[in-house]
Amino acid sequence: QVQLQESGPGLEKPSQTLSLTCTVSGGSITSGGYYWTWIRQHPGKGLEWLAYIYDSGTTYRNPSLRSRVSISVDTSKNHFSLNLSSVTAADTAVYYCARSRGYSWGFDSWGQGALVTVSS
């Protein structure tokens, strides 16, 4: 049973770069052809897809955030990461990592979520 766990600072200053890591346990990040994904949820709001990475390096990002979002994978550490640059208070949210079997599939495994607050 694969498990995902987000880690990273819970507080970020405006204009800085938010960095989070999702560690995958119970299976290799390179097996199964999965899409490894970041999703966020603003307080009291719906879910927003940010980006995914697959085939150990092919990425796709939400068009509305493309200029600020990057996603990468470190297969040696079995984790993948999110960077979101030039953050503002509007980026305060719970950030989830998740897994799916394809670009339009459902997300069958989720991390517990990491709250990131952007504040000076």
Add this chain to the structure above:
Amino acid sequence: QSVLTQPPSVSGAPGQRVTISCTGNSSNIGAGYDVHWYQQLPGTAPRLLIYGNINRPSGVPDRFSGSKSGTSASLAITGLQAEDEAEYHCQSYDKSLSGYVVFGGGTKLTVL
């Protein structure tokens, strides 16, 4: 606002049946992309409830069912139980702007 439209809230008494709608357009649900549903209990991560419009992952009770028609999809919950009180989200894929994953705004289910 969200690309997919859900009612903000629905409610029902224990034992009743409720449905939650998810409305899209010709670029997403209407283009043939599957709809998936999630249940999110307070303070927890979403859990996949229905995938591929109608399929339940193992462990999901058959009280939960999904359907899709045209540019919309629905989640039905029969035999409502107190433990079903949660936020429900729909998800699909949109082919515009080179394609991206889209969600509904979420629906809060209250069991009266």
